[in-house]
Amino acid sequence: xxxxxxxxxxxxxxxxxPILADAAxxxxxxxxxxxxxxxGPQTGPAAPWGSVARGSxxxxxxxxxxxxxxxxxxxxxxxxxxxxxxxxxxxxxxxVEREGVFAFVGGxxxxxxxxxxxxxxxxxxxxxxxSAAITQFVFPVKPYLFAVYPLYEDEGSILAKYVVEKLQAKxxxxxxxxxxxxxxxxxxxxxxxxxxxxKFVEELSVEPGEKDLSSQMLKFKNSGxxxxxxxxxxxxxxxxxxxxxxxxxxxQWVSSNTLSDYGLMFKITGGLWExxxxxxxxxxPTADHPLMNMYREAGKKYTPExxxxxxxxxxxxxxxxxxxxxxxxxxxxxxxxxxxALNSIKGHQTIGPKVTWTPxxxxxxxxIQIQKCGPGGSxxxxxxWTANDMAIWKKK
Amino acid sequence: MFEMLLIEGLxxxxxxxxxxxxxxxxxxxxxVVNFAQGEMGMLATFVAYHIMTAYGWPFxxxxxxxxxxxxxxxxAIEICILRPAKEPTVLGLLILTLGAEMLLMGLAGWKWGAxxxxxxxxxxxxxxVQIFPGFALxxxxxxxxxxxxxxxxxxxxxxxxxxxxxxxxxxxxxENAAKIMGIKVERVFSxxxxxxxxxxALAAMFFAARSVLDPNFMMEPFMRAFAAAxxxxxxxxxxxxxxxxxLGIIENFFGYAWPEWKPIVAFxxxxxxxxxxxxxxFSKHYVKKV
Numbered sequence: 001x002x003x004x005x006x007x008x009x010x011x012x013x014x015x016x017x018p019i020l021a022d023a024a025x026x027x028x029x030x031x032x033x034x035x036x037x038x039x040g041p042q043t044g045p046a047a048p049w050g051s052v053a054r055g056s057x058x059x060x061x062x063x064x065x066x067x068x069x070x071x072x073x074x075x076x077x078x079x080x081x082x083x084x085x086x087x088x089x090x091x092x093x094x095x096v097e098r099e100g101v102f103a104f105v106g107g108x109x110x111x112x113x114x115x116x117x118x119x120x121x122x123x124x125x126x127x128x129x130x131s132a133a134i135t136q137f138v139f140p141v142k143p144y145l146f147a148v149y150p151l152y153e154d155e156g157s158i159l160a161k162y163v164v165e166k167l168q169a170k171x172x173x174x175x176x177x178x179x180x181x182x183x184x185x186x187x188x189x190x191x192x193x194x195x196x197x198x199k200f201v202e203e204l205s206v207e208p209g210e211k212d213l214s215s216q217m218l219k220f221k222n223s224g225x226x227x228x229x230x231x232x233x234x235x236x237x238x239x240x241x242x243x244x245x246x247x248x249x250x251x252q253w254v255s256s257n258t259l260s261d262y263g264l265m266f267k268i269t270g271g272l273w274e275x276x277x278x279x280x281x282x283x284x285p286t287a288d289h290p291l292m293n294m295y296r297e298a299g300k301k302y303t304p305e306x307x308x309x310x311x312x313x314x315x316x317x318x319x320x321x322x323x324x325x326x327x328x329x330x331x332x333x334x335x336x337x338x339x340x341a342l343n344s345i346k347g348h349q350t351i352g353p354k355v356t357w358t359p360x361x362x363x364x365x366x367x368i369q370i371q372k373c374g375p376g377g378s379x380x381x382x383x384x385w386t387a388n389d390m391a392i393w394k395k396k
Numbered sequence: 397m398f399e400m401l402l403i404e405g406l407x408x409x410x411x412x413x414x415x416x417x418x419x420x421x422x423x424x425x426x427x428v429v430n431f432a433q434g435e436m437g438m439l440a441t442f443v444a445y446h447i448m449t450a451y452g453w454p455f456x457x458x459x460x461x462x463x464x465x466x467x468x469x470x471x472a473i474e475i476c477i478l479r480p481a482k483e484p485t486v487l488g489l490l491i492l493t494l495g496a497e498m499l500l501m502g503l504a505g506w507k508w509g510a511x512x513x514x515x516x517x518x519x520x521x522x523x524x525v526q527i528f529p530g531f532a533l534x535x536x537x538x539x540x541x542x543x544x545x546x547x548x549x550x551x552x553x554x555x556x557x558x559x560x561x562x563x564x565x566x567x568x569x570x571e572n573a574a575k576i577m578g579i580k581v582e583r584v585f586s587x588x589x590x591x592x593x594x595x596x597a598l599a600a601m602f603f604a605a606r607s608v609l610d611p612n613f614m615m616e617p618f619m620r621a622f623a624a625a626x627x628x629x630x631x632x633x634x635x636x637x638x639x640x641x642x643l644g645i646i647e648n649f650f651g652y653a654w655p656e657w658k659p660i661v662a663f664x665x666x667x668x669x670x671x672x673x674x675x676x677x678f679s680k681h682y683v684k685k686v
Binding site for chain 2: 041043046047048204205207209210211212214215216218219222234235238239242243245246247248264267268269270272
């Protein structure tokens with residue numbers, strides 16, 4: 001028995017030694033490169049969101065083409081976690097302990113992020129722009145985690161304000177996914193409506209896998225709602241719109257940014273998405289803006305096979321503040337110096353919302369744009385960057 | 397509002413029932429619940445999608461080609477995955493169908509990716525047809541009612557009067573006796589799987605037209621259809637369809653009155669019914685003799 005234990009110990013030591021040596025030898029950067037990584041579903045059910053990680057890759061390609069940051073090129077790693085938190089843990093551990101990454105950017109999936117949040121914090125790894133609006137990421141503040149994604153509660157509030165003031169809706173209903181995403185949106189919208197002394201004529205939930213939404217849509221129809229705000233997943237949105245076409249109900253749909261990939265939504269609804277209004281965390285993909293034009297050209301050069309869509313661009317939005325911080329740090333790079341630079345970012349804006357971080361608040365923004373799906377899945381800008389004047393966290 | 401809830405409930409219920417029939421046919425002959433049924437339908441629907449979008453062929457060509465594919469797929473799974481199992485128990489076969497499910501899902505994900513797609517179906521949910529003044533139905537709903545009725549009649553005639561149908565029933569009742577009587581039970585199993593796959597593919601295409609097409613799109617409908625089949629009685633084809641209709645109606649009416657209970661109410665009713673009638677509403681309770 002003793003011999004077996006000794007054999008196990010020996011084998012274990014053999015495996016551990018190179019990992020520890022690797023980690024010790026790789027503080028995340030050297031004179032020539034900075035190692036940055038992202039996990040994201042490249043295969044599996046959430047693979048359409050995998051373009052976020054590839055979008056960040058485009059930004060790093062542009063940075064490297066421009067000579068890198070203070071002489072250092074960015075070495076970028078993408079790992080497929082298949083939207084499975086257990087896999088996320090495995091790939092993040094591998095990236096930290098074997099590849100020795102300096103920082104993470106993006107990272108699709110609330111549950112996936114929560115699975116590695118503490119691990120990254122314990123290992124003092126910077127993580128910028130999680131691709132999910134999870135309040136636990138930022139409240140209470142985590143020293144190494146910096147969020148860009150607008151909170152769903154803020155978005156719900158801004159959309160409700162738009163519906164009341166701009167659309168002049170008389171009867172408003174709310175359709176939400178029965179989880180934190182949907183409930184946060186509902187909460188924000190309710191608080192906003194309370195200010196106008198208005199109540200939703202109907203609030204209905206949907207379970208993520210539900211395939212028959214007839215009763216919900218008939219209830220909305222019966223309520224006489226002229227606007228329905230929805231915080232649901234793409235499949236539920238498609239079924240909702242198709243069911244409404246069946247029962248002859250045509251409200252103005254207003255949705256969260258999660259359904260702002262008009263190219264995809266227009267296609268999978270067979271054109272029913274035209275006219276839907278959504279929040280957006282990035283400029284319209286066709287915006288005539290110097291930075292957007294530059295990224296569009298870079299996209300044609302580096303990744304001509306990619307669809308120039310909302311989530312691909314999100315990869316740039318989430319990763320960009322880290323690039324800005326690394327530029328501010330200068331040649332003497334360290335995790336502490338980078339943290340200091342991130343904490344001093346104020347009103348930084350490229351193709352996403354303005355981002356501001358302080359040592360006390362790591363939620364970077366409360367702003368969204370409001371866009372509308374036009375013919376063929378095109379984006380029409382309805383309202384430029386709008387902040388949530390009711391965001392409680394800003395007053396903390 | 398009442399008529400709309402009823403029609404919508406019956407329409408989705410008929411779809412559950414139709415898919416439940418596909419599950420029941422295999423169960424009737426081999427006592428196995430095929431957990432790959434949803435994914436077999438999903439793969440066939442993807443084939444139809446591919447024929448229409450990649451080759452640009454019209455639906456009326458894609459449909460027979462897909463149905464042929466579905467039959468071959470069903471037979472192939474039976475021959476290549478289930479048949480090689482040596483002295484299999486029902487549980488063993490059930491695990492094999494779970495393996496087949498994962499295999500088919502992986503295959504679809506690899507070939508067509510996970511991004512949702514719009515399935516260009518012949519019958520649309522937004523084209524309404526005036527049945528009589530003041531009463532209109534969409535073509536999808538009409539289609540699902542007609543198809544379910546036709547399949548039920550055909551299956552009734554098939555199991556009652558055709559040699560093959562009788563052979564299938566005989567195989568289910570006593571496999572060894574059927575063998576002695578000269579029935580080639582292995583062939584019966586293959587044909588059963590082919591038939592079940594064909595009906596499942598038809599139902600899956602209806603589901604896809606109502607929602608989106610992706611490798612996971614049949615997971616939830618399969619669960620509901622299976623529940624409908626259990627409710628009606630897995631060995632009774634009309635029972636399965638009626639089970640589906642009941643499920644659809646319960647979900648819609650309860651969902652309308654108490655939306656937050658919608659996802660579970662049907663299952664609560666099923667548990668209650670199964671407690672009273674373990675074989676389902678329309679199935680005879682068999683006790684196997686040792």
